[in-house]
Amino acid sequence: MARAVDLRGLRDLLDHGAQLVEVLPREEYEELRLPGALHLPLKELGAERADAVLDRSRAVAVYCWDGL
Amino acid sequence: MSPRAACRLATRGYDVYDYAPGKVDWMAHGLPVEGTQARRTTALTLMREDVATCGLEETPAEVARRIDGARYGFALALSPGRVVLGRVRRSRLTNGAASLDTVIEPGPSTIRPHTPVEDLAARLARGKAQTLIVTDPEGKLLGVVRRADVEGSQRGTRRG
Numbered sequence: 001m002a003r004a005v006d007l008r009g010l011r012d013l014l015d016h017g018a019q020l021v022e023v024l025p026r027e028e029y030e031e032l033r034l035p036g037a038l039h040l041p042l043k044e045l046g047a048e049r050a051d052a053v054l055d056r057s058r059a060v061a062v063y064c065w066d067g068l
Numbered sequence: 069m070s071p072r073a074a075c076r077l078a079t080r081g082y083d084v085y086d087y088a089p090g091k092v093d094w095m096a097h098g099l100p101v102e103g104t105q106a107r108r109t110t111a112l113t114l115m116r117e118d119v120a121t122c123g124l125e126e127t128p129a130e131v132a133r134r135i136d137g138a139r140y141g142f143a144l145a146l147s148p149g150r151v152v153l154g155r156v157r158r159s160r161l162t163n164g165a166a167s168l169d170t171v172i173e174p175g176p177s178t179i180r181p182h183t184p185v186e187d188l189a190a191r192l193a194r195g196k197a198q199t200l201i202v203t204d205p206e207g208k209l210l211g212v213v214r215r216a217d218v219e220g221s222q223r224g225t226r227r228g
Contacts, residue, residue, distance in 0.1 A: 002074030002075055002085065003084070003085050005086065007089065007093055007097060021073075022091075031105040032103040032105050033102050034099075034101060036102075050080060059083045060077055060083065061086075061087050062070045062077065063086075063087040064091070066088075066092040
């Protein structure tokens, strides 16, 4: 089960090697993204795509535009 | 959108965290971003940190002296955690002011650091304010943006 995290928690995760993933469409990712974020748009988030991009041994933090 | 993505990844066995406040929250704290729009001019680009501040326990005379030595005609009253409580104008700090409580303007309007310069200009055009107060989403003071800097940015210059 995924766990919610706030900014402080996110920064702590990143300090400990978590992978950061933006799930918005490509145009939004290319315009503005958090430093070092990988791109896995929600609509392409199949098993093969995820496994090709992500390292299962490390935590994953996902984000989009806002909480709405 | 991120909660759905987080669920999908979690069901596939990943150790997943959902930063639901997202990109807006990150930028609103004045943190850096990458991308083709990362270098656009925002409140953070134009922000200055030279505004006078004070605590509510200080005397009007102390705050008046501080404002006289600063760039702007007001001070921002802050909590111990730097949350903006109100604005104290120098013009209200006359000899008769007994305490800051009697002259403070509570809850001044604030903006976030990622606000684009075009939105700053539009906001300033609607009123006579010479400065905009920049805070993070928790209300903590980051700085101020001057009208002159917004107008200068749109003309391609920034005054010193």
